[in-house]
Structure formats: C-alpha cells, structure tokens
Amino acid sequence: MLRPRRLARLLIRRLLPLLLVLSFLLIASRDSLAPHFVPAGLRDAKSVLWVISHPDDESFFFAPSILNLLETGEGRIGSLLCLSVGDHEGLGQTRRRELKASCRTLGIPDERCVALDEPALPDDPTIWWDVKAVEAAVNEYVERWSVDTALTFDEYGISGHANHRATSAALQSVVRSEPAFPPVYMVESTPLLAKYTSFILLPLHAIRTILSPSTALFVNSPRQYLQTRRSFDAHQSQKRWFRELFVSFSRYLWYVSLKRAV
Numbered sequence: 001m002l003r004p005r006r007l008a009r010l011l012i013r014r015l016l017p018l019l020l021v022l023s024f025l026l027i028a029s030r031d032s033l034a035p036h037f038v039p040a041g042l043r044d045a046k047s048v049l050w051v052i053s054h055p056d057d058e059s060f061f062f063a064p065s066i067l068n069l070l071e072t073g074e075g076r077i078g079s080l081l082c083l084s085v086g087d088h089e090g091l092g093q094t095r096r097r098e099l100k101a102s103c104r105t106l107g108i109p110d111e112r113c114v115a116l117d118e119p120a121l122p123d124d125p126t127i128w129w130d131v132k133a134v135e136a137a138v139n140e141y142v143e144r145w146s147v148d149t150a151l152t153f154d155e156y157g158i159s160g161h162a163n164h165r166a167t168s169a170a171l172q173s174v175v176r177s178e179p180a181f182p183p184v185y186m187v188e189s190t191p192l193l194a195k196y197t198s199f200i201l202l203p204l205h206a207i208r209t210i211l212s213p214s215t216a217l218f219v220n221s222p223r224q225y226l227q228t229r230r231s232f233d234a235h236q237s238q239k240r241w242f243r244e245l246f247v248s249f250s251r252y253l254w255y256v257s258l259k260r261a262v
Contacts, residue, residue, distance in 0.1 A: 045149035055099035063228035079112035101234035134170030154186035
C-alpha cells in the first residue's frame with residue numbers, strides 16, 4: 001500500500017503533465033469551443049459594461065472577458081466604469097490617466113472608460129461602500145451607454161477587498177430589486193493557492209463550465225495574454241515586486257470563470 005506522501009508525489013508526476021497538455025490544447029482550440037463556454041445571453045450582448053472598484057482591476061481580474069467579448073462580437077461595444085480613482089495613496093489623477101491607457105490597450109475607447117471621484121466611494125480597504133451610492137452611479141452609466149449586460153466581482157471580490165465586495169453586493173441588490181436591469185455576470189473568486197496556478201487548472205474549469213450552462217469561461221490566447229500584460233504595464237504607479245509575481249502566476253490573466261447574479 002502506498003504511503004500518503006508517496007501517493008501524492010505519484011499523482012503530481014502523472015497528473016501535472018496531463019493537465020499541462022490539456023491546457024495547451026484548450027488554449028489552442030478556444031475559438032471552436034467558445035459556444036460551449038459562453039452562454040447565449042453573453043454571446044448576444046451588444047453593449048457590455050465592466051464595473052470595477054479601482055484602476056488596475058481591469059488588468060488583474062477582467063482582461064480575458066474584455067478581450068474575448070470585444071474581439072469576437074461584431075458591433076459589440078465595451079464600456080468600463082471604475083467606481084474610484086484609486087486615491088488611497090494620493091495618486092488619483094495619475095491612476096485615472098493610467099486607467100485610460102489600459103483601457104485603450106484592451107479595446108475600450110477613452111470616452112467609455114470612466115473613473116469616478118466621489119466622496120462616498122473612497123479607495124479604502126476598510127470601508128464598505130454604501131450600496132445606494134454604488135447603485136446610483138451604475139444606473140447612471142447603464143442608462144447613458146444603453147448597457148444590456150454588466151460584469152463585475154462576485155461576493156468575495158477575488159481578493160477579499162471591502163470595496164470589491166461592496167461593488168458586487170450593490171449590483172446583486174439592483175438585479176433583485178429592478179427586474180429591468182441588465183443581466184449581471186460575476187467573475188468568480190478562487191482559493192488562494194489555486195489563484196496562482198497560471199493555466200494549469202484550466203481543464204478542470206472547462207469541464208465544470210460545460211456541465212454548468214449558467215456559467216461562462218473566457219480563455220486568453222497567448223497574444224491576448226501578452227496584451228493583458230501590456231494593460232497591466234500601463235499602471236506604472238502601482239509597480240511592486242509582489243504585483244509582478246501576481247501577474248506572472250495568476251490564473252486571472254489567462255482565464256476567468258463567471259456566474260450569473262440572481
């Protein structure tokens with residue numbers, strides 16, 4: 001009988017190469033598999049709004065969804081609403097300019113890339129934003145840009161940041177209270193260790209998505225991955241060694257899974 005430690009080593013040696021091969025195959029065949037990974041509601045969207053909390057969220061957590069939706073949808077328009085300018089360190093105006101540059105890299109035009117600077121929505125990891133303030137801001141831009149689909153964080157906010165979680169809570173609240181509000185899809189959080197597995201666990205997420213029609217999976221090609229890295233590079237004021245590690249190993253630069261808010 002194999003000891004637990006030896007069994008674990010054996011599983012890693014056998015499973016890791018298999019997962020890597022399957023991941024490469026999925027990335028290579030992502031276009032033909034797209035109908036299996038994206039529900040019709042998302043495929044048919046014409047005006048998509050990404051609602052984020054801080055400049056650089058779009059690079060860290062949403063880029064695969066932005067690039068895949070905007071590149072594959074003929075006539076599809078993308079917009080991004082950032083609920084704060086990221087002024088926690090007093091660099092709000094710098095970060096607003098960096099966000100514009102990142103949006104351009106991802107295919108979102110300047111006039112549809114907006115960062116708010118509202119006293120009720122400060123960049124602060126200890127503050128839970130007022131739900132009504134977030135709802136009011138989002139509703140304004142949903143109407144202004146004729147949005148028919150929105151994407152944001154899930155309940156945990158990927159990193160657990162209070163502003164991320166409040167953003168998600170507000171959009172889930174408005175979905176429940178306003179039947180006419182556009183469908184909202186949320187990028188799913190993942191356990192800490194799984195977050196830093198690059199594309200290795202992609203096959204498992206692909207199987208889950210195929211078996212769950214209400215979920216979606218967006219996978220970057222190598223070219224799109226490099227494009228995502230360039231969007232991150234636009235945020236020069238945020239360059240830190242640990243952020244470089246994040247973008248080097250994070251699965252969110254390769255693929256994101258989403259679920260619909262209900």
